[in-house]
Amino acid sequence: MKHLSKVLPLVIFAFGCLNSSHAWAEPEPGEELFIFRLGYFFPAFDTKLRVNNDQLGKGDEVNAENDLGLDSYENIIRGDIVWRMSERNRLSLEYFQFKRTGDRSISRQIQIGDQIYPVGATLSTRFTFDVIPIMWSYSYVKTDQWEASVGAGLQWSKIHLKIDGSASLSGISGSREASADANAPLPLINADVKYYIFPVWSVGAGAAAFTYKLGASNMDLQGNVLSAVVDTDWWFSKYVGVGAAINWFYIGVDVEGAKWNGEFNYQYWGPQLYLSGRF
Numbered sequence: 001m002k003h004l005s006k007v008l009p010l011v012i013f014a015f016g017c018l019n020s021s022h023a024w025a026e027p028e029p030g031e032e033l034f035i036f037r038l039g040y041f042f043p044a045f046d047t048k049l050r051v052n053n054d055q056l057g058k059g060d061e062v063n064a065e066n067d068l069g070l071d072s073y074e075n076i077i078r079g080d081i082v083w084r085m086s087e088r089n090r091l092s093l094e095y096f097q098f099k100r101t102g103d104r105s106i107s108r109q110i111q112i113g114d115q116i117y118p119v120g121a122t123l124s125t126r127f128t129f130d131v132i133p134i135m136w137s138y139s140y141v142k143t144d145q146w147e148a149s150v151g152a153g154l155q156w157s158k159i160h161l162k163i164d165g166s167a168s169l170s171g172i173s174g175s176r177e178a179s180a181d182a183n184a185p186l187p188l189i190n191a192d193v194k195y196y197i198f199p200v201w202s203v204g205a206g207a208a209a210f211t212y213k214l215g216a217s218n219m220d221l222q223g224n225v226l227s228a229v230v231d232t233d234w235w236f237s238k239y240v241g242v243g244a245a246i247n248w249f250y251i252g253v254d255v256e257g258a259k260w261n262g263e264f265n266y267q268y269w270g271p272q273l274y275l276s277g278r279f
Contacts, residue, residue, distance in 0.1 A: 032278040039274025041078040050262040051113040068125040069104030088139040098129040113178040117165045130158040154185040180260040223253040241276040
């Protein structure tokens, strides 16, 4: 929770300014110009990957949690902003990063890229995944109690994998490093709905999906992206509220590029708690 101790004072100050401000017009449900959210996300992961090599051929499929010892759970700061450009048009921007590490003495021989690690080798793994979704939504239904929207956008995904293996066995001595990188915008089509039980309390749900085949950043990618969220918000003042959500996300990618040739399947889900501000 070390990140929270650094961010929380700034968050409290910013939301306190919003709550005490008289410069903004009072926001009505569904009519806010901006909505900010910042909080903590507690996901669980399931990661499978394969890194091929031109000389050694197809690499081994690796479960990053079981084979490499990556953390199965993490807590991160997650934030987003929504701008209502007009009565029925919204633009949202979000950012969060997963940064996981692991150490494991492997129980089977594993080929990752241009390296072959024998049974008993100790692998130190660093895996980072940056996520920046940018989404536009249009509200085709908008009443005092309901808002239903469809839209489209891009999720910029940056993936970095680094593995350092060491052993003093017949098949390997000293240290050997393998790495892979992917960086590309992934298109999404989304739909969401929100219901205002009371003006200060709402529940909502959303989903996004896309099957794609594209070339980006000196690589070719094909696969699919799926995500879903269920959330609820409570506004305890005109400008400040709290919320909770359950998020699920899956990405499956076949990659052909200079820095990664293989496949990547990544899934996470978990609860999120956050503070909200609006005006």
